[in-house]
Amino acid sequence: MLLTHLRRLYRDWFLGGMIAAVILATLLPQFGRSGGVLHADVLCNIGIFLIFFLHGIGLSTQSLKAGMLRWRLHLLVQLFTFVVFPLLWLGGRLLFGGWLPSDLLLGFLYLCALPSTISSSVAMTAMARGNVPAAIFNATLSSLLGIVLTPLLLALLAGTQGGNLSLLDAVLDIARLLLLPFAIGQALRPLCGDWFARRKRYTSLLDRCVILLLVYASFCDSVEAGLWTRYGFDTLALTLLGSALILALVLWLTQHLARRCGFNTEDEITAVFCGSKKTLASGVPMAKLLFGAHPALGVIVLPIMFYHPLQLFVCSVLAERYAARAASV
Incomplete structure (x- = not known):
């Protein structure tokens, strides 16, 4: 079974693309840095707008309404x-x-302050035969709350780290580049939602390509500021270990508390997969808005970049186990 999941991880070009983006940024940081040849800072803002426009136009309000009644789960x-x-x-x-x-x-704080992810939370819940409408509602609610709560948590907790974060400016920037396109997408959904739904394969590809651009640009700025000269292999090892420890703790806690609350198997699955996820799709764009040209931006986004493939791999194993258990009942 382990070999099967390793092959699946190998076939996921997006994970390989993240590694390639880091390598490319290490070799050619001058092209992707802020103000560089590619003008990546401008391209990133355009890409962020497109990502959340597509999220807005692809979200079904009917599915959200169906999952709203499970308030204890939410x-x-x-x-x-x-x-x-x-x-x-x-x-x-x-x-x-x-x-x-x-x-x-600070990077681990940023990971812990991020909202849940929509796509993989819903996909894993569906694979495990959980409560999909509730998963859609929770993941979407988390993303919307994160627009305000993520910068608020950072402002409250990063202050002890000497962080320089303007909460008002952060919320305004996030609302402009995240909430506004999301609202536009929702407004246009009755007119052209079906057209975009038929081309979901291409919009998903665009979504992932924008994230890779953001990863590349973030690391270009950090490499130019001395990322690999100030930090070494020990930083990467600590990031991997810390991300794995957080994921293991949260998976155990969500499952344990869901059962203590008396949830049925479908709601337990939703609690486990929505409560343990953190978003890379929103995380990297939000990091650009919150931290700007911070010289250590590449280090700050390292935990979410490690946490993302870990949660995909581990939760896919759990989803298959839940699915087999549900089928045998």
Whole structure:
């Protein structure tokens, strides 16, 4: 089974693309840095707008309405996303803060403050035969709450890190580049939603290509600022270990609490997959808005870049186990 999932990971060109983007940024940082030949900062803003326009136009309001009634499930998922994760960061800072570089510690805070992801949360829930409408509602609600709560959590907690973050400016920038295109997409959905739905394969490809551009641009700025000269292999190892530890803790806690709350199997699946996910699709664009030309931006987004493939791999294994269990009942 392990070999099967490793092959699946190998076939996912997007994960390979992230590695390629980091390598390319290391070799040719001058092309993708802010103000460079590619004008990547301008292209990134255009790409961010397109991503959330497509999210808005692809979201079904009927599915959201069907999942709204499970309020206990929604409360549990949102508490994990915006309360439990930050509490885990506070505990980790208390235990390991003295051993971690300050920029990497800020990166783990950013990971813990991010909203859930829509696409993989819903996909994993569907694969595991969980409550798909509730998953759609929770993932979407998390993304919308994250527009305000993510910068708020950073402003509250990063202040102890000496961070320089304007909450008002961050919320306005996020609303302009994330919420506005999302609202436009929702407004246009009755007119051209079907047309975009028939071309979902191409819009998904565009979505991932924009994320790779954002990863490349972020690392170009960081490499130019001395990413690989200031940090080495030990930073990468600490990032991988920390991301894996957070994922393992949250998966165990969501499953345990869902069962203690008396949820049925379908709602437990939704709680596990929506409550443990963190978004790369929104995370990298939001990082550009929140941290701007921060010289350590590449380090700040490292935890979410490690957490993303880990959650895909581990949750795909769990989804298959849940699906087999549901089929045998």
